[in-house]
Structures are given as structure tokens and as C-alpha cells.
Amino acid sequence: SLPWMSAQAADEPIQPIEPVKEINLALSELGKKLYFDPRLSRSGFISCNSCHNLSMGGTDNLQTSIGDKWQQGPINSPTVLNSSMNLAQFWDGRAADLKEQAGGPIANPGEMAFTHTLAVDTLSSIPGYRREFRLVFGEDGVNIDKITSAIAEFEKTLVTPNSRFDHWLLGDQDALTATEKAGYELFKNSGCAACHNGPAVGGNSFQKMGLVQPYQTDNPAEGLSAVTGKDADRFMFKVPTLRNVELTYPYFHDGAAQTLTEAVDIMGRLQLGRKYSAEENAQIVAFLKTLTGDQPQFMLPILPPSVDETPVPRPFD
Amino acid sequence: SLPWMSAQAADEPIQPIEPVKEINLALSELGKKLYFDPRLSRSGFISCNSCHNLSMGGTDNLQTSIGDKWQQGPINSPTVLNSSMNLAQFWDGRAADLKEQAGGPIANPGEMAFTHTLAVDTLSSIPGYRREFRLVFGEDGVNIDKITSAIAEFEKTLVTPNSRFDHWLLGDQDALTATEKAGYELFKNSGCAACHNGPAVGGNSFQKMGLVQPYQTDNPAEGLSAVTGKDADRFMFKVPTLRNVELTYPYFHDGAAQTLTEAVDIMGRLQLGRKYSAEENAQIVAFLKTLTGDQPQFMLPILPPSVDETPVPRPFD
Ligand code: HEC
Ligand code: HEC
Ligand code: HEC
Ligand code: HEC
Ligand SMILES: [Ca+2]
Ligand SMILES: [Ca+2]
Ligand SMILES: [Ca+2]
Ligand SMILES: [Mg+2]
Numbered sequence A, B: 001s002l003p004w005m006s007a008q009a010a011d012e013p014i015q016p017i018e019p020v021k022e023i024n025l026a027l028s029e030l031g032k033k034l035y036f037d038p039r040l041s042r043s044g045f046i047s048c049n050s051c052h053n054l055s056m057g058g059t060d061n062l063q064t065s066i067g068d069k070w071q072q073g074p075i076n077s078p079t080v081l082n083s084s085m086n087l088a089q090f091w092d093g094r095a096a097d098l099k100e101q102a103g104g105p106i107a108n109p110g111e112m113a114f115t116h117t118l119a120v121d122t123l124s125s126i127p128g129y130r131r132e133f134r135l136v137f138g139e140d141g142v143n144i145d146k147i148t149s150a151i152a153e154f155e156k157t158l159v160t161p162n163s164r165f166d167h168w169l170l171g172d173q174d175a176l177t178a179t180e181k182a183g184y185e186l187f188k189n190s191g192c193a194a195c196h197n198g199p200a201v202g203g204n205s206f207q208k209m210g211l212v213q214p215y216q217t218d219n220p221a222e223g224l225s226a227v228t229g230k231d232a233d234r235f236m237f238k239v240p241t242l243r244n245v246e247l248t249y250p251y252f253h254d255g256a257a258q259t260l261t262e263a264v265d266i267m268g269r270l271q272l273g274r275k276y277s278a279e280e281n282a283q284i285v286a287f288l289k290t291l292t293g294d295q296p297q298f299m300l301p302i303l304p305p306s307v308d309e310t311p312v313p314r315p316f317d
Helices: A025-035 A098-107 A116-125 A127-137 A144-156 A164-169 A178-189 A260-272 A278-289 B025-035 B098-107 B116-125 B127-137 B144-156 B164-169 B178-189 B260-272 B278-289
Strands: A206-208 A236-238 B206-208 B236-238
Touching: A025 A127, A025 A144, A098 A116, A098 A144, A116 A127, A116 A144, A127 A144, A178 A278, A260 A278, B025 B127, B025 B144, B098 B116, B098 B144, B116 B127, B116 B144, B127 B144, B178 B278, B260 B278
Parallel strands: none
Antiparallel strands: A206 A236, B206 B236
């Protein structure tokens, strides 16, 4: 347990979000620009922020995402908020960390539909970027490794401290209402915290979706077994963070649950074999809403303009 | 001429951008949220900022825009920067002002593809918006008139003062290089300033595209005649502002000119019957780039979350 935690927090399954430390600020500022730059996509229209909108909890709030040419994505877009705390990235954990993850969507034909070579060519053509990469890396040249390092560094800053629940963990007894406290007690005592725990209230293990009772879905995603090849890992998904869960609707890997009420009911029945009363469900939902923290606050980045040599986006070919 | 102008500026066809005054700040802050909110579109994916990206000069930098379901737009998306100075809105001037304009794209099937009723229902369902509308308007209720007033008030703040050209107009002789000054002399003396003048360097008249020599394009847009019904108004377009023109590529209503070099060459030949040498063209382009001003700087807005009652976006129906 951390020295700055109150005695109270030290005994709880959830810890406050730690402030971000050791950020390479210039690298993160570059990454912020790249995160907002649709020129990393074939169409010139889709950026990371299109699907992980930082005005909307780091998600698109759609059941499944819209990709290049309006293709329907296969799975719900998880929040990038607090994603640096994940044990691995993606619902099935197939990327080890944020840097490895960031290369994926750029070249994914269903998302940004570009190639790493074209992304590098595009950024290299832009004097404002050339200059900034040189400043940040202390050498000439843009490559995909530098691009993904910068995006990952920016993503490390996307934490959401200071939720009312963290106030309570840090010793402010009045930070939660009686209903919210009752919801938290239920969350702990009925077993939710077995899977949703730690500072991110999730993100630190893979667990079977449908442990007690199978989950019905048309979505073909298989979970961890797609990565490990092991049959035992079928339908094991990374436990999502419940930080900011009020903002990250709809819920589950297939985005099938539109409301928290529905998600909590399903979790109770499928993971714990317990049917909550309407009152209990509402208490848990009230608790979950106390996990909304300070959203990252920053100036909208201004992107360096393309020049005559920059490859022209071709959204309609 | 304005009292704060230098003697120099008073004689020029271009005036510095005046600082914005009399902003209703709470109204504009609400409008900023709405400007960034994709829930004003049927899909939940497209906001004003998708096509008028304030990270990219208030445009999408595409030849023609991408609308709902990836529909190809009919015309190049003009910048919203300094659009409050336009004598009318749209290439053909069919909206009188920003407030009238803002209702258009929400209900345009090729853009946001929503209806005003659904937009109002969506915002009304969101407690954070209900509260903010009440605060701003001093009464309960959301309607399309309030929505477009707020967006228009935000757009009034989107001016770009402080360009190097304005520094020069305000008396700093060293703000421009010799090449840029030569370009400005050519711009004035060869006749560009007859149409591109005033503080926005355009935006204050309709003029024929292809005055001396006809403009060849596949784009079916007819210009002002579509509004007035007069044959004489065929191919009259609102003269675009040249403020921030370095950022608003590609050029012309059909987005056919990718570079400023090309646009200046075409303007010289078609509007003035003059073929510029490569050196003259480069001088004019250098001058035009001095018109890039301070881009609006503000925090990325955080949007109030939807709740259980909020209509669910249906991007794929
Ligand atoms: C077209 C939509 C789309 C775009 C564009 C997109 N993403 Fe994603 N992102 C998704 C979806 C969907 C997933 C989940 C995929 C999966 O788990 O199989 C995801 C997963 C992630 C994750 C893993 C989060 C977690 O908890 O597992 C991170 C981090 C992420 N994206 C960051 C980015 C970055 C950075 C970019 C830009 C370089 C980007 N995304 C572009 C839709 C998108
Ligand atoms: C055995 C492990 C386990 C237990 C116990 C568990 N969960 Fe989960 N939870 C998961 C997994 C795995 C997912 C992701 C499932 C998916 O998307 O298919 C999830 C998803 C969720 C989601 C949706 C989050 C999102 O962003 O999509 C919520 C909300 C949630 N759980 C709340 C709870 C609550 C409340 C309880 C107790 C009633 C609970 N969970 C018990 C493993 C568990
Ligand atoms: C799908 C792309 C798209 C979306 C979304 C969109 N616009 Fe536009 N906008 C355009 C295009 C294209 C034009 C030019 C249309 C014309 O002139 O006929 C335009 C014109 C304008 C103009 C007129 C500028 C001028 O100089 O004439 C303003 C102002 C404007 N839009 C603001 C907005 C606002 C506010 C929203 C959101 C409520 C919005 N736009 C949504 C593409 C879009
Ligand atoms: C007779 C009026 C007139 C004259 C003279 C004129 N322009 Fe234009 N200019 C226009 C009109 C109208 C447009 C829009 C045409 C269109 O999009 O179809 C335009 C468009 C432009 C554009 C593209 C702006 C954009 O955002 O798309 C540039 C750059 C430009 N003019 C520069 C110049 C220069 C440089 C000169 C002098 C060589 C010049 N203009 C002379 C009327 C004029
Ligand atoms: Ca890891
Ligand atoms: Ca979700
Ligand atoms: Ca343009
Ligand atoms: Mg429009």
C-alpha cells in the first residue's frame, strides 16, 4: 500500500488513481497532435480521437465503431482513459502495451486503413512535424516506432484522478452518499470486486464472460483463446476498467448493454448467479457513477499544415 | 478607418482583424460543446468539427466532405474561421448568417442526416445540457433556435488575429520579408485586391468564377443563380476569405486546386487574364502565407453524458 493512502484505502480492494509521473512532456505533446491527426488514416478523416473521443470518456459511445468507408467495426471501442494501467491491450489482450497497440489501428483496413509506410511518408512531408520529431528525438527522421512511442506517451497522461470515490478513499467520509456507500458494500460483498479491483477497478486480469450462466451474443469474438489458441481461454475477456463507466456506454465487448442498470443486472446473474433487486441494482449503479474522475484537460491541438509534397488523402477511391 | 490603425493600414485594401467584442460567454461555451457533439448527427459520429476541424484551419482538408454513411459531399467545406465576417453563408450565400446556417447541416441528409426534432429530443434528454440551457437562457427548454444561437455565438469567437501581415499593418515594418512585401504589391497592383479585400481578405462580395476565361470543372454547383434564379448570377460565388488560406487547402468550391501555387496561377489567368512568372507566383504565395493568424485556443470541451432515456444513435440502419 502507498504511503499517501489513508488507513481506510489500504484495506479496500480499490485504490486511488496515482498521479502520473515521469512524463516526457515534449514526446507527449507530439503524441497529442498525432492522436488528433486524421492524416494518419487513408481517408484523411479518421483519427484516434474519432473512436476514442476525449470529449466523451475516450470512447465513441457506439455499439461498434465506424471505420474507413463507414465499415462497421467488430467490437465495442474501449476507453483509452487509464488504459496505461491495463495488463495488456485489446479485449483479448493481443497487444502487450500501448506502444504495440498504437500501430494496429493505423494499418487496420477496418479502422484507419492506412499503411505504416504511408503514415511515415505523410508525416515526413510536413515541415512542422519534421521539426517536432527532430526536437523530441534529437535526430532526423520519422518512423513508426517514434510515432507509436509518442502516441503511447500521450496516452499515459490520460488518467482520471479525483473522482468522488477517490476522495472517499483518501479520507473524506462525506464524499459519498449513503446510497453510494451501500452500493459499494454490495459491490464488495457480493463478489464484483473479485474481478474489478485495483486502481483501475479492472484491467488487471482476464476472466470468463458468463462464468455462472452463459452469455448470449451474436458477436463472434472469442476472447483470449484467439491469442493463446487454448480452448480453455474461450470467452475470457480482459476485465474492463470501471473508472468513468458512466461515460463509456454501451457496455460489454459487443456493446449490447445500453445502460448501467442492464450491465449490472447481467453481471450479477452471469458472473455471480445473483439477481439483484431494483434497489440493490440502483445502489450499485450509484456507486459506479462515483468512479467518474477528472477528465483530461488540455488545449485542442493545432496541427501543422500539409504542404505541396504531402500525399493527398483519397477517401472515395 | 479605425482609430487604432496605423496611418499605413488606413491606406491599405486589407485591414487588421478586429478583436472580438460583446461575446455572451456562457452562450458561446454551450455552443462550443454543441459544435463538438456528434450526438447532433443521426450516426452519433459526425459533429460540426468533423468537417470544420479547428485543429486544421476550420476545414476537413478534403476535396469534398464525407457525410453520414460516408456520402461524398457536393462541394468543398469552407473554413468556419472568420466566417462571422461573411456577407452571407455558403458558397452561394443561401444562408443569411451563422445562426441560419447552423440549422442546415444537422438536418442535411448528406451531412449530419438528423432532424431538428431528434436533435432537440437528444439534447433535452441529457441532464447536463438541460441544466446548461437553463442557466444560459434563464428558462427551461431546449429548441433548435437556442441550439443554433449557441453554435453561432461560439463561431463568432473563431477569429484569427495577430497574423504577421496584421503586425505589418499595425506598424511593424520588419514583420514581412522583402519577398512577402513584393507579393503583396503584386496582389494589390495586379487586381487581386479588387475582390479579396477588407479585414477577411474576402467574404464581402459575390464574384464570377472565370471572369476573363471560363473555369473548367465537373462540379455541378451553379453559385448565386441557384439562390436568385437569375441567369446573370451563374457561376457567381462568394469570394472566399484568404485569411489562413495556407491551412484551407484544397482550393475553390470544387476543391480542385491542391496547392496555393495552382490556385494563384488559375486566379491570375481566369480572373485577371494575367499569367504570372514562377517568381511572381511564389511571391504572392509567400504573401498569402503571412495571413495565417493565431488559431482559436481553447480547452477540448468535455460533453455531458447521455443517460438511459437518451435516444440511441443508429449509424448502420
Ligand atoms: C475505427 C475505430 C477506431 C480507431 C480509428 C482507433 N481505435 Fe482504438 N480501438 C477501437 C476498437 C474497436 C478497439 C477494441 C479492439 C479489440 O479489443 O479487439 C480499440 C482498442 C484500443 C485500445 C485498447 C484499450 C483496451 O482497454 O484494451 C487502445 C489503447 C486504443 N484502441 C488506442 C487507439 C489509438 C492510439 C488509435 C489511433 C492510432 C486508435 N485506437 C484508433 C477502435 C478504434
Ligand atoms: C468473474 C469475473 C467478474 C465478476 C465477478 C464481475 N465481473 Fe464485471 N466484467 C467482467 C468481464 C470479463 C467483463 C467484460 C465482459 C464482456 O465485455 O464480454 C465485465 C464487464 C463489466 C461491466 C461493463 C464494463 C464495460 O465498460 O463494458 C460492468 C459495468 C461490470 N462488469 C460490473 C460488474 C459488477 C457490478 C459486478 C458484480 C455484480 C461484476 N461486474 C462482476 C468480469 C467480472
Ligand atoms: C459533412 C460535412 C459537414 C458538416 C458535418 C458540417 N458542415 Fe458546415 N459546411 C460543409 C460544406 C460542404 C459547406 C459548404 C456548403 C455550400 O456552400 O453549399 C459548409 C458550410 C458551412 C458554413 C459557411 C461558411 C462559408 O464561408 O460560407 C458554416 C459557417 C458552417 N458550414 C458551419 C457548420 C456548423 C456550425 C456545423 C454543425 C452544426 C457544420 N457546418 C457541419 C460541410 C459540413
Ligand atoms: C473578379 C474577382 C476576383 C479576382 C480579381 C480574384 N479573385 Fe480569387 N477568388 C474569387 C472567387 C469568386 C473565388 C472562389 C472561386 C471558386 O471557388 O469557384 C476566389 C478564390 C481564390 C482562392 C481560393 C480560396 C479558397 O479558399 O478556395 C485564392 C487562393 C484566390 N482566390 C487568390 C486570388 C489571387 C492571388 C488573385 C489575384 C491573382 C485573385 N484571387 C483574384 C474572386 C476573385
Ligand atoms: Ca503489459
Ligand atoms: Ca463501452
Ligand atoms: Ca478549401
Ligand atoms: Mg453545411
